[in-house]
Amino acid sequence: xxxxxxxxxxxxxxxxxxxxxxxxxxxxxxxxxxxxxxxxxxxxxxxxxxxxxxxxxxxxxxxxxxxxxxxxxxxxxxxxxxxxxxxxxxxxxxxxxxxxxxxxxxxxxxxxxxxxxxxxxxxxxxxxxxxxxxxxxxxxxxxxxxxxxxxxxxxxxxxxxxxxxxxxxxxxxxxxxxxxxxxxxxxxxxxxxxxxxxxxxxxxxxxxxxxxxxxxxxxxxxxxxxxxxxxxxxxxxxxxxxxxxxxxxxxxxxxxxxxxxxxxxxxxxxxxxxxxxxxxxxxxxxxxxxxxxxxxxxxxxxxxxxxxxxxxxxxxxxxxxxxxxxxxxxxx
Amino acid sequence: xxxxxxxxxxxxxxxxxxxxxxxxxxxxxxxxxxxxxxxxxxxxxxxxxxxxxxxxxxxxxxxxxxxxxxxxxxxxxxxxxxxxxxxxxxxxxxxxxxxxxxxxxxxxxxxxxxxxxxxxxxxxxxxxxxxxxxxxxxxxxxxxxxxxxxxxxxxxxxxxxxxxxxxxxxxxxxxxxxxxxxxxxxxxxxxxxxxxxxxxxxxxxxxxxxxxxxxxxxxxxxxxxxxxxxxxxxxxxxxxxxxxxxxxxxxxxxxxxxxxxxxxxxxxxxxxxxxxxxxxxxxxxxxxxxxxxxxxxxxxxxxxxxxxxxxxxxxxxxxxxxxxxxxxxx
Ligand SMILES: Cc1ncc(C[n+]2csc(CCOP(=O)(O)OP(=O)(O)O)c2C)c(N)n1
Numbered sequence: 156x157x158x159x160x161x162x163x164x165x166x167x168x169x170x171x172x173x174x175x176x177x178x179x180x181x182x183x184x185x186x187x188x189x190x191x192x193x194x195x196x197x198x199x200x201x202x203x204x205x206x207x208x209x210x211x212x213x214x215x216x217x218x219x220x221x222x223x224x225x226x227x228x229x230x231x232x233x234x235x236x237x238x239x240x241x242x243x244x245x246x247x248x249x250x251x252x253x254x255x256x257x258x259x260x261x262x263x264x265x266x267x268x269x270x271x272x273x274x275x276x277x278x279x280x281x282x283x284x285x286x287x288x289x290x291x292x293x294x295x296x297x298x299x300x301x302x303x304x305x306x307x308x309x310x311x312x313x314x315x316x317x318x319x320x321x322x323x324x325x326x327x328x329x330x331x332x333x334x335x336x337x338x339x340x341x342x343x344x345x346x347x348x349x350x351x352x353x354x355x356x357x358x359x360x361x362x363x364x365x366x367x368x369x370x371x372x373x374x375x376x377x378x379x380x381x382x383x384x385x386x387x388x389x390x391x392x393x394x395x396x397x398x399x400x401x402x403x404x405x406x407x408x409x410x411x412x413x414x415x416x417x418x419x420x421x422x423x424x425x426x427x428x429x430x431x432x433x434x435x436x437x438x439x440x441x442x443x444x445x446x447x448x449x450x451x452x453x454x455x456x457x458x459x460x461x462x463x464x465x466x467x468x469x470x471x472x473x474x475x476x477x478x479x480x481x482x483x484x485x486x487x
Numbered sequence: 488x489x490x491x492x493x494x495x496x497x498x499x500x501x502x503x504x505x506x507x508x509x510x511x512x513x514x515x516x517x518x519x520x521x522x523x524x525x526x527x528x529x530x531x532x533x534x535x536x537x538x539x540x541x542x543x544x545x546x547x548x549x550x551x552x553x554x555x556x557x558x559x560x561x562x563x564x565x566x567x568x569x570x571x572x573x574x575x576x577x578x579x580x581x582x583x584x585x586x587x588x589x590x591x592x593x594x595x596x597x598x599x600x601x602x603x604x605x606x607x608x609x610x611x612x613x614x615x616x617x618x619x620x621x622x623x624x625x626x627x628x629x630x631x632x633x634x635x636x637x638x639x640x641x642x643x644x645x646x647x648x649x650x651x652x653x654x655x656x657x658x659x660x661x662x663x664x665x666x667x668x669x670x671x672x673x674x675x676x677x678x679x680x681x682x683x684x685x686x687x688x689x690x691x692x693x694x695x696x697x698x699x700x701x702x703x704x705x706x707x708x709x710x711x712x713x714x715x716x717x718x719x720x721x722x723x724x725x726x727x728x729x730x731x732x733x734x735x736x737x738x739x740x741x742x743x744x745x746x747x748x749x750x751x752x753x754x755x756x757x758x759x760x761x762x763x764x765x766x767x768x769x770x771x772x773x774x775x776x777x778x779x780x781x782x783x784x785x786x787x788x789x790x791x792x793x794x795x796x797x798x799x800x801x802x803x804x805x806x807x808x809x810x811x812x813x814x815x816x817x
Contacts, residue, residue: 204614204792256614256791267616267790283618284579285548318547319579346548348524354547420524482794486786 159365163374165381172380177447178456179222180379184214184435185457187238189464190247191410194237194254194268197468198414202255207268210238212377212409215434216341217242219382220309220402223390226276227304229295231288232311234269235408236281239311243276247464251471258477265481285346286319288312289338293325296334300396307335307393315346317360323367326401330367335393337386338364338401341376343408348420364401376404377434380441409433490675497667499641500530500606503648504568506677508538511566514652515542517553518570518606527572528608528667550580554605558588558657561603566652574609574623574661588657589632602655604648608662610701610751611799615664617787620795622752624661624699628728628761633657634682635728639703641671643726646680654682663701683730687739691719694745694809697736697762699725702749702800709805720809728758736762737770744775745812749805754782776812781805 172180191211198207210217213235221242224230232239237250245261253260254268261273272280279295282288292310299306316322317340329336340360344351357363364371370392374385382404389400407429411418418426442448448456494502508514516531516538522545525532535543546553550571557567571577577584584605591599611620628635636651636658638644644662651658688703689710698706703724710720721739725732740746746766748759759780766778784798807817 204790204795205616205619256794262790264791265616265789265794267614269618270616270790283616284576286579315548318549318552320549320551321579346519347527348520349545349547353545476793477791479794479797481791482784482786482789482798 159368159371160359160361161370161372163372163381163385165378165384170380170384172447174447177442180218180383180438181442181448181453182456182460183218183222183242184379184438185460186247186464187214187217187241188435189461190237190241190250193464193468195410195414197251197254202472203268204256205267205269206413208235208413209408209410210235212429212433213341213343213406214238215379215382215438216339216376216404216406217311219379220337220339220386222383223386224277224309227306228277229292229299229306229308230278230310231292232278232281233285233288233313234281234283235313236271236311237268240271240273240276240278243278245271245273245276245278247467248470251468252474255471255474256476257471257474259471259474263481264477265485286312286316286321289316289322290325290328292336293329293334296329296336297332299335305394307337307390309337309339311339311341313346314340314342314344314351314360315349315354317363318354326364326367326369329399330369333396333398335396336399337389337393338369338399340401340403341406342403343406345408345412345420347412348416350420359403361401361403369399369401371401371403373403373405376406377432377437379434379438491672492675493670493672494641495667496641496644496662496669497528497530499645499673500648500662501532501534503645504531504534505537507649507652508534508542513564514566514568515544515560516568516570517544517546517557519546519548519572521545521570526570528664531570550576551583554580555583555587557603558583558591558601561601562591562599566602568604568606568652571605571607573619574607575618575621577605577607577623584633584659585630589630592656593632600655601657603657604651605657605659606648606662607659608664610663610665611788611795612665612701614790614792614795616790620788622750622783624728625752625756625758627659628758633659634730636660636682636726637700637728638662638726639666639700639724641669642673643680643686643724645673646678647682647726650679650682661700665701680726682727683732684726685732685735686724686726687721687735688724689720689722691721691743693719693743694747694812695721695723695736695739695743696747696749696805696809697723697725698749699728700751702751705800705802706749706805708802709809712802712806713809718809718813731762733762733765733769736766740766740770740773744773746774746778747781747805747808747812748778749781749800751783751799753785754780755785757782776814779808779812781808
């Protein structure tokens with residue numbers, strides 16, 4: 156297994172980002188955070204149906220990965236997938252509109268929070284079925300390889316999804332066909348209310364990629380720089396036709412599995428500990444230490460984002476409901 | 488003298504599991520988050536503490552794997568009750584359910600029995616969108632070898648689940664997510680309800696309405712409205728699709744001469760078509776009007792709550808269909 160499994164360490168000495176890149180990462184992570192916080196508010200007000208699965212705490216994964224992608228690359232993700240959508244450039248207004256089931260939403264209000272799809276950004280869809288997006292992404296990588304336009308596919312999924320049959324079948328297929336795909340496993344330590352250690356004996360889920368002879372990397376998923384660098388190498392390999400890479404990003408979801416989750420399966424201390432290591436705070440420290448962005452600039456960007464998100468949510472709340480005729484459109 | 492108590496639908500199911508686990512050490516539970524969390528809908532609450540990890544088994548997210556394991560355990564003497572959190576996820580494991588569990592007894596010439604219950608929940612009404620709101624009962628009912636149960640009340644849920652666990656063959660037991668908090672009286676004493684016995688939930692003489700699961704309550708509400716116009720509807724809850732208690736429906740139609748079938752599943756190719764066909768084959772002369780059906784529109788369930796409501800059958804639709812059957816204007 157050794158040669159197929161690696162633990163990625165960011166080289167602090169050689170690492171360098173310019174101000175623009177730092178701003179991009181800071182901006183994306185904050186938009187995701189602000190969006191997710193606002194979504195919880197809207198959900199609490201009873202403005203949404205179904206369940207709401209927060210991405211708070213995992214922002215560095217979506218951001219670090221998507222900063223390497225183009226909008227003609229393909230993405231699949233899960234019910235928790237607004238983070239990736241924002242990271243690739245989705246419009247918060249259209250996202251909110253979808254969450255609220257409005258006509259202007261990305262899916263005309265017919266998909267909702269669990270099913271964000273946005274073809275113009277390469278997002279083939281978030282999925283309500285655990286593991287189901289993985290083989291679909293493999294299929295899009297098949298298209299990409301066939302078309303030879305340098306496109307790749309990326310699929311995001313949780314730790315729990317690695318126990319699904321579809322996951323294993325998809326990995327093996329991508330490996331033997333040498334497809335241009337990056338598998339991104341966001342290991343947030345829990346699959347719903349079950350700690351991952353109770354549902355698999357592998358400490359590092361990247362072993363499961365290695366088992367299929369896919370180069371597999373474990374990375375600190377709360378360090379946006381590390382996620383970015385690890386993904387960069389993976390994306391390059393894919394674009395050069397060298398086949399799939401598996402990235403396990405170790406992270407933590409700071410909110411419950413879904414809104415209303417009583418969180419009886421973990422201690423307050425554990426959450427508090429992870430709150431210290433959360434990605435936005437950590438990147439803020441880096442920016443200050445490395446003198447990439449000063450406190451004033453960081454705050455300025457953050458405040459502006461919160462205002463923009465407020466405005467987008469407000470607009471979405473005022474947006475039109477879809478007409479009843481939409482029930483019958485798009486079926487086939 | 489029998490005593491009564493008030494329980495919710497979720498509690499009634501919990502009681503059935505607890506009682507059956509007490510009376511038979513071979514009854515075990517498998518499913519996602521059913522142990523310390525007590526199930527996402529709290530149906531298995533307290534059972535881990537009472538029966539321990541050997542009998543209440545939290546599984547990884549791997550429906551094909553643990554339904555398959557449930558089948559194997561059932562074939563070798565256990566009585567597993569597998570929880571699939573949402574009926575939509577049974578689709579991930581359909582090979583195990585329909586190619587394996589449902590065919591084992593027959594293919595083995597009766598050597599192998601699969602006393603397995605798959606408990607799950609379905610239906611819409613909460614804005615859970617297309618992959619978490621389906622009514623898939625007809626799919627199971629269509630393939631021989633598995634019995635199909637859909638309780639509408641706490642009383643039925645408990646009695647039917649206890650019988651299902653003792654049925655000795657694969658049973659899919661589909662609860663409704665909108666019914667878990669519904670409360671009703673049940674006897675304090677142990678009781679069973681046999682599979683294959685429909686229940687008249689309201690007697691009437693003018694039309695027979697046949698339904699199942701949550702729609703039974705919609706039919707009862709519709710019946711109340713119709714009563715105001717002097718129409719007395721008889722509401723029959725099939726309770727199980729397989730076995731199907733056609734006799735009770737036939738008897739009712741012999742009295743009312745009109746039949747309406749109401750289901751939450753999409754209308755086309757739904758089980759309503761089966762009941763309609765059977766009634767016209769076996770009781771054609773009794774009918775004074777065509778058999779009508781009310782079902783969901785033939786579309787995936789939309790997320791938007793207004794759209795979802797419009798897609799699913801509502802009380803109004805049932806009232807209109809009854810009036811139509813009685814040749815009254817709508
Ligand atoms: C096939 C299937 N089984 C079960 C579920 C219910 N469910 C939704 S999310 C979830 C946990 C998934 O955990 P993980 O893959 O680690 O992703 P996370 O939620 O932590 O992002 C479960 C069991 C589902 N949606 N689909």
